[in-house]
Amino acid sequence: MSDRFTKGMARNIYYGGSVFFFLLFVGLTVDTVTAIPERENRDQLTESVANGKAIWENNNCVGCHSLLGEGAYFAPELGNVFPRRGMGNEEIFKAYFTSWMNAMPTNVPGRRQMPQFHLTEEELENLADFLIWTSRIDTNDWPPNIEG
Ligand code: HEC
Missing domain, CATH: 1.20.5 (Single alpha-helices involved in coiled-coils or other helix-helix interfaces)
Incomplete structure (x- = not known):
């Protein structure tokens, strides 16, 4: 050598x-x-999920929220809002989500505020389906903290 x-x-x-x-x-x-x-569970991509994504984008939710870590850090992560608030139950989550969206803004002094978007019942249903679908993407358990 x-x-x-x-x-x-x-x-x-x-x-x-x-x-x-x-x-x-x-x-x-x-x-x-x-x-x-x-x-991504593409077989579960319904029309409602696709509409929900369009509503999510048209209303710029990501201007304040993050979705699977992507977006702004003004408001909570929403990629895991379904397990966090719905505990895995779609009906519980949809009831929570609808009343949350309709109750905005809270006007609680000193608390960060979310605007009122005046969405229809169907639009809220679509958005909820989109968030449920997103939470089921296999992300290797990201985000690590359920409180987002
Ligand atoms: C101007 C900023 C802003 C925009 C835009 C915004 N949000 Fe929010 N959102 C907030 C804030 C701030 C909070 C937390 C408020 C609180 O805890 O009192 C919040 C909380 C939430 C929650 C509750 C989260 C939880 O953990 O319980 C949901 C659901 C939600 N937003 C959905 C949406 C959706 C859907 C859109 C788009 C249609 C949107 N937000 C757009 C600011 C925003």
């Missing part, structure tokens, strides 16, 4: 390393792309 580090050895490390990490990158990309549809 040569005790000199030759140009040839350096080149082999360069090409070998590039090929190795390129293949690793391709492999992990394929793994992510195949894993995501299962994690």
